[in-house]
Structure formats: C-alpha cells, structure tokens
C-alpha cells in the first residue's frame with residue numbers, strides 16, 4: 001500500500017511537470033485528485049485496511065494529497081503567467097513610433113481675409129449682406145446709373161445667361177461687381193443703412209497674371225442724414241489699421257465711377273515700407289486700393305431713398321487683390337487654380 005502511494009505520487013508529479021497548458025493540467029487533476037481519481041480511490045480503500053496499518057497509511061495518503069495539490073497549484077500559476085506574457089507579446093506595440101499625421105485642410109486665404117474684413121466692419125456697426133451672383137441687367141447696370149448706351153458698360157464686359165430675364169429687369173448676367181446688392185439692400189431696408197457686401201464677381205476678359213474671370217470684392221455702403229467723405233476716410237483708415245495691426249493713412253484722388261458723384265480713387269500708405277518705398281508699392285509709398293465716392297442721386301433713387309433727405313458713400317475693393325498683396329502673390333490665377341502645392345503654403 002505504501003509503495004502504491006509512492007508510485008502514484010511519483011507518476012503524478014512527472015505528469016504535472018510535462019503538462020504544457022492549463023487544459024492538460026486540469027485533465028491530470030481530475031485523473032488523480034478528482035472524485036473518481038486514482039488517489040481518491042486509494043483513500044476510499046483505507047477503511048478496508050487492517051487496524052494497525054490505518055494511522056500510518058492515512059498519514060502518508062494525506063501527505064501525498066497535499067504534495068500533489070501543491071504541485072498542481074504551482075504549475076497552474078506558472079502556466080497562467082506564461083500565458084499572460086504570451087498575450088502581451090502578441091499585442092505589443094511600440095509607443096515610441098511616431099503617429100500617422102492626419103491630413104486636414106484649411107480655410108482658403110481669400111475666405112480667411114473675408115472673415116477678418118467682416119469681423120472688423122461688424123465691430124464698427126456694419127451689417128453683412130449677400131446677393132445673387134446671377135443678376136439682372138437692371139441691378140447690375142441701370143439701377144447703378146449705367147444705362148445701356150453708357151460708355152462705362154464697355155469697362156465691364158460680362159457673361160450673359162441665355163433665355164432668362166424679363167422686360168422690366170432685362171437679361172440675366174453674371175454680376176460684374178457686388179454693387180447690385182447696394183440697390184437690393186436699399187429697397188429692402190431703406191435708410192439709414194450701414195452694410196458691407198463681400199462676394200464673388202465675374203468679368204469676361206482675357207486672363208493674365210493680374211486679371212481673372214472670377215474674383216472677389218467687398219462693397220461698403222453707408223446712408224444717413226448727415227454723412228460725408230470725412231467719415232469714409234476715418235472708417236477706411238480704421239479698417240486698414242485694424243486689418244494690418246499698424247497705423248495706416250488714407251489718400252483720396254479724383255476718379256470716375258458712374259454710381260458715385262463725386263468719385264474717388266483711394267490709396268493707403270504702404271503697410272510694408274511705411275511710405276519709404278518698396279516693391280509692393282512700386283516705390284511710391286502708396287498702394288492703389290479702391291474706388292469710392294458719394295452715392296449718386298440716381299442710385300439712391302433706384303433704391304427708393306429720398307435723396308433730398310439722405311446722402312451716402314460707398315466703396316468697393318478687390319478682396320482677391322488684397323489677399324495677393326498680403327501674401328505677395330504675383331499671379332491671380334494661382335488662387336483659383338486648385339493647385340494644392342500652392343494652397344498648402346498658407
């Protein structure tokens with residue numbers, strides 16, 4: 001009996017050492033220590049032993065049982081920790097490898113400048129207006145004091161749209177400036193008025209480094225009972241000073257635009273050389289910037305505003321041109337080319 005127990009112990013320990021995984025170990029445990037296991041059967045047979053053998057064999061059996069249980073427990077832990085290590089090895093990834101950079105786009109330089117312009121004028125109490133890009137001849141020309149036989153129409157050759165329009169408003173065109181929205185705004189809101197109108201415009205012309213068939217403008221209009229060119233000068237100087245974060249001076253020169261009387265060309269002091277002369281200002285210290293003037297009586301009338309009671313001033317500048325100046329871009333066509341190598345620089 002004693003020998004049987006010793007043999008069983010030895011046999012079982014050997015098997016435990018050989019066990020390669022938890023499943024195998026579990027099977028062994030059942031085989032030896034389970035309810036119908038080898039050791040259990042021996043223990044059950046104890047009661048049939050002669051009385052004098054019982055204490056000795058009983059003690060030995062318990063020792064064997066404890067040894068085996070301990071062996072199973074140790075092996076189990078060993079296998080478990082080996083298993084975790086294996087899992088970790090499988091899932092390991094190097095945290096020091098640089099991450100994959102996600103490519104995200106950005107706002108187009110023209111749109112970004114437009115947002116800045118809108119923000120500055122909003123702070124000065126101007127509302128932001130919008131209007132259709134396909135306009136009637138009336139709003140684009142007649143309403144703005146440019147009748148059909150007016151020579152100024154030649155200055156703004158445009159794209160006509162086939163088959164649209166009516167007798168009252170004429171044919172449909174792609175607007176050549178943002179000025180039609182002046183009339184629309186006056187018709188809708190009356191006086192007093194303080195608005196800017198940013199937007200896309202179109203001209204039918206040969207493209208080159210400084211001309212494109214599509215470009216962006218910002219129109220400004222202020223109508224009130226007592227307003228003058230002095231206010232215009234102040235507003236523009238303030239606007240440009242805030243935009244460039246540098247003090248900017250304004251200069252007026254006489255100019256002709258059919259929708260204003262008197263008309264002005266507006267220059268501002270060069271924000272790069274501060275008037276000393278550089279490439280951007282063509283060594284004059286001044287940058288030609290926009291057209292402006294007191295709103296023509298006929299234009300106020302088109303907008304349904306009493307020109308005896310109200311006056312107004314208006315201005316229009318090229319947002320595209322300002323963007324080019326700001327980033328020193330020398331070809332206007334790049335801005336709408338969709339060339340990513342160009343646009344990614346901003």
Ligand SMILES: [Zn+2]
Nearest residue numbers: 270273278281
């Ligand atoms: Zn300069």
